[in-house]
Structure formats: C-alpha cells, structure tokens
Amino acid sequence: MKRIRFDRRAxxxxxxxxxxxxxxxxxxxxxxxxxxxxxxxxxxxxxxTADAVRKLRLSGVQTPExxxxxxxxxxxxxxxxxxxxxxxxxxxxxxLISLFFKLAAGRVSYLVIxxxxxxxxxxxxxxxxxxxxxxxKLADFSDASLKADPEVFxxxxxxxxSVRKKFRESASVSYYEGLAAxxxxxxxxxxxxxxxxxKMVRHQKQILDYEWQNRDTAATALIRTPYEALIxxxxxxxxxxxxxxxxxxxxxxxxRLKIGMPLQTDPTVLYAKGLExxxxxxxxxxxxxxxxxxxxxxxxRGLPPTPIACPSREAIHAAMHPADTKYLYFVASGAGRxxxxxxxxEHNAAVNQYILKK
Numbered sequence: 001m002k003r004i005r006f007d008r009r010a011x012x013x014x015x016x017x018x019x020x021x022x023x024x025x026x027x028x029x030x031x032x033x034x035x036x037x038x039x040x041x042x043x044x045x046x047x048x049t050a051d052a053v054r055k056l057r058l059s060g061v062q063t064p065e066x067x068x069x070x071x072x073x074x075x076x077x078x079x080x081x082x083x084x085x086x087x088x089x090x091x092x093x094x095x096l097i098s099l100f101f102k103l104a105a106g107r108v109s110y111l112v113i114x115x116x117x118x119x120x121x122x123x124x125x126x127x128x129x130x131x132x133x134x135x136x137k138l139a140d141f142s143d144a145s146l147k148a149d150p151e152v153f154x155x156x157x158x159x160x161x162s163v164r165k166k167f168r169e170s171a172s173v174s175y176y177e178g179l180a181a182x183x184x185x186x187x188x189x190x191x192x193x194x195x196x197x198x199k200m201v202r203h204q205k206q207i208l209d210y211e212w213q214n215r216d217t218a219a220t221a222l223i224r225t226p227y228e229a230l231i232x233x234x235x236x237x238x239x240x241x242x243x244x245x246x247x248x249x250x251x252x253x254x255x256r257l258k259i260g261m262p263l264q265t266d267p268t269v270l271y272a273k274g275l276e277x278x279x280x281x282x283x284x285x286x287x288x289x290x291x292x293x294x295x296x297x298x299x300x301r302g303l304p305p306t307p308i309a310c311p312s313r314e315a316i317h318a319a320m321h322p323a324d325t326k327y328l329y330f331v332a333s334g335a336g337r338x339x340x341x342x343x344x345x346e347h348n349a350a351v352n353q354y355i356l357k358k
C-alpha cells in the first residue's frame with residue numbers, strides 16, 4: 001500500500017516538474033496559421049478539462065497532453081463555473097503560461113453561442129440567457145417583446161404580418177418561430193442580444209432564399225412561398241434523422257398534401273402543448289391529439305400556421321427536394337431510423353413490429 005502511495009506521489013511530482021519545465025516555453029503548434037494567430041473555440045460541449053485539452057490539440061497546439069492537462073485544470077480551478085466559453089486567440093511566440101492566464105481570466109476574443117438544429121423559440125431564448133456578456137436589449141423572447149423590435153426580423157416582416165392578419169394576433173400562434181438559423185455564432189463581449197438575433201435571422205433568410213431559388217419546382221409545386229417551405233422544413237427536422245431520412249419524410253408530407261390527407265405529425269401536437277408553458281413536453285396523450293388547436297395536424301389539414309422549430313439547412317434543402325416516392329406513412333424503427341410504407345396495411349404491420357411488440 002505504501003509503495004502504491006509513493007508511486008502516485010512520484011507521478012504527481014513528475015507531472016508538476018514537467019509542467020514547470022514547459023510552462024515558460026513557447027506554445028508548440030503543428031502548423032502556424034498565415035495570420036500568425038491560432039483560434040481555439042471552447043464551447044458548450046467542452047464540459048471537462050479533458051474536452052478542453054482535446055480541443056486545444058485539435059486546433060493545432062502540439063504541446064503534449066500531459067503538459068496541457070495540469071495547465072488547463074489549474075486555469076479552470078480559478079473559476080467556480082469552469083472555463084469561460086468562447087474563442088481564445090494565441091500567438092506562436094507566447095509561452096504556455098500565457099495560455100494559463102488567458103484561460104484563467106476568461107480573456108476571450110469572441111464569445112460563442114450555438115443554436116442546435118430543431119431548437120424552438122423558447123430554447124433559443126434560454127441559450128441567450130445563458131450566454132455571458134450580452135447587452136440585454138430584449139426583455140424576453142415573447143411575441144410582445146419581439147414585436148417591439150421589428151428590425152430584427154426585417155427579412156420576414158411580410159410573412160409575420162400575413163400570419164398576424166390571418167389569426168388576428170392570436171396568443172396561440174408563435175409568430176417568430178423558426179426564423180433563426182441553427183449554427184455556431186461568434187460575438188464580441190457587449191454586443192446586444194437584438195443584434196445577435198438579427199444576425200441569426202439574416203442567415204436563415206439567406207439560406208431560405210438560396211434554397212428557394214434552386215428548388216425542384218415540379219416536386220414542390222404545392223408549396224407557394226419560401227415561408228411555407230420553412231414551415232415544412234421544421235416538420236421534417238422534428239420527424240427525421242440525418243441523411244436520406246429527411247428527403248423520405250419530405251416525400252411523405254408532399255404525398256399527403258397532394259391527396260388532401262392531414263399531415264398527422266406528432267411534433268406539431270407537442271409544439272402546441274409546449275407553447276402553452278414555453279417548455280418541451282416529452283409525450284402526448286390521446287386528449288392532446290383530439291384538441292382542436294391550429295397546430296394540431298391531426299385535426300387541421302395542410303401546414304401549421306408557422307414553423308414549429310428552427311430548421312437546419314439540410315431540412316430546408318429536403319423540403320425543396322423531396323425524394324420521389326409513393327410513401328404515405330412512416331414509423332420509428334429504432335436507432336433514429338424509420339420504416340416507410342405506401343399503404344395503411346403495410347404501416348399497421350410496421351407499427352405492430354416496431355412499436356406494439358416492444
């Protein structure tokens with residue numbers, strides 16, 4: 001037992017001595033960027049010291065992990081909330097100790113916020129509230145608050161006005177849903193939340209306009225406007241996994257629209273339920289399916305009034321380029337995949353196989 005304790009102590013001493021040996025040496029890089037500045041992004045996914053060390057190595061820092069680990073660990077210990085998320089810029093001539101001071105002080109050149117695919121408006125609001133050093137101009141992300149700053153959504157103003165007129169300012173409609181593009185964004189400390197949100201909206205508008213100009217016009221004839229395509233894309237993102245699944249789900253929705261069949265997609269029911277409390281319910285009941293609200297695609301034909309989430313670029317592309325199929329049904333088959341069927345009989349058999357027999 002004493003020998004084991006001695007070996008552990010000896011290991012710690014060796015690591016500390018190695019760290020002291022290297023800490024005043026210049027940071028070692030695999031390749032030096034042309035501008036002489038290495039940018040390292042520490043984001044929400046980097047929750048441990050090991051994550052941050054791995055990110056440093058992936059960004060081009062060649063200093064051995066056994067040296068980086070105690071440096072990053074010590075820097076993290078200086079803050080009760082751990083390492084500050086953001087973009088740290090390093091110079092090849094800087095000693096390793098400068099990395100320690102930058103990480104410990106949270107001296108980021110840019111801060112980072114990532115909007116995931118399929119996030120909804122209250123999810124985006126939560127991410128904004130958790131993001132440091134934003135100048136809070138928006139009271140919250142409620143319709144009343146966002147309506148007070150229309151310039152943020154200037155690219156979608158006609159779409160928003162059209163929905164408002166149709167539903168007469170109904171509280172059961174989320175007028176600003178789906179207008180921010182999922183992506184990773186960088187912002188300077190002190191930037192306003194309104195300006196950052198406007199940047200996300202402009203990005204979504206650019207994606208949507210490009211995809212609309214390059215859409216499959218024959219396959220998407222039922223969709224009249226880019227905004228309708230955005231609505232459809234949000235349904236696709238919530239129902240499908242990655243890759244070809246999105247294009248197959250897109251084809252199902254188009255095939256249903258062609259024959260006047262309700263879209264019957266659970267995420268719209270979940271959205272209506274969550275909209276009441278601005279939360280994300282995990283399941284729906286038979287009573288939820290029977291509720292006669294404007295988002296319930298079991299009760300209402302056609303598209304819901306607005307998107308139900310912020311769709312990814314791939315989902316938007318899938319909405320503009322559905323697969324050529326005769327599928328009318330699909331059911332989750334496990335591992336993020338779905339089983340697609342052309343007839344109700346085939347679909348019922350798939351439901352029995354993948355759902356009822358579990």
